[in-house]
Amino acid sequence: MPEQFIIRTTEGDITISLYDDTPLHRDNFVKLVGEGYYDGIRFHRVIEGFMVQTGDPLSRHEDKRGLHGTGGPSYRIPAEIKHPNKKGTLAAARDNNPQKASSGSQFYINQVDNDFLDGQYTVFGVVDAGFDIVEKIAGVRTDFNDNPVEPVVIETIVAAAKP
Numbered sequence: 001m002p003e004q005f006i007i008r009t010t011e012g013d014i015t016i017s018l019y020d021d022t023p024l025h026r027d028n029f030v031k032l033v034g035e036g037y038y039d040g041i042r043f044h045r046v047i048e049g050f051m052v053q054t055g056d057p058l059s060r061h062e063d064k065r066g067l068h069g070t071g072g073p074s075y076r077i078p079a080e081i082k083h084p085n086k087k088g089t090l091a092a093a094r095d096n097n098p099q100k101a102s103s104g105s106q107f108y109i110n111q112v113d114n115d116f117l118d119g120q121y122t123v124f125g126v127v128d129a130g131f132d133i134v135e136k137i138a139g140v141r142t143d144f145n146d147n148p149v150e151p152v153v154i155e156t157i158v159a160a161a162k163p
Helices: 023-034 062-067 131-138
Strands: 004-009 012-018 043-047 051-054 089-092 107-110 123-129 154-159
Touching (some): 012 131, 023 123, 023 154, 043 131, 123 131
Antiparallel strands (some): 004 012, 004 154, 012 123, 043 051, 051 107, 089 107, 089 123
């Protein structure tokens, strides 16, 4: 059974499952959650009709707003590109690199089917419940950098109770 987590945000809860066939991404996410890495991090890139992105530790700081989207751990995760960018899937963000290696912490949730991204990014999970919260986040007012004007924050991410 895939690992399931609840992303508790200021807008509500999003329940996700991580895919077992992307173990490098799954294990990194589990490690970061266990360290409380995502606590207090904002959704820093929100584009309605596309996706919502989070995972940058610099986004905890309003005075670093111009740098939101550039932070994360000093490592990349090797690409595990296997799944399409369908509505409700989680995928690892990345900078431009020929290996298509992923950011160590940043990820996005596809608000719609984004087939044009297929083969470019590692999709490593899916929203099981709370897609209405993803829609709510996608609809917030943003600035010229697609950064929400009023912060949308991950309060914490917790493992879901096993049935």
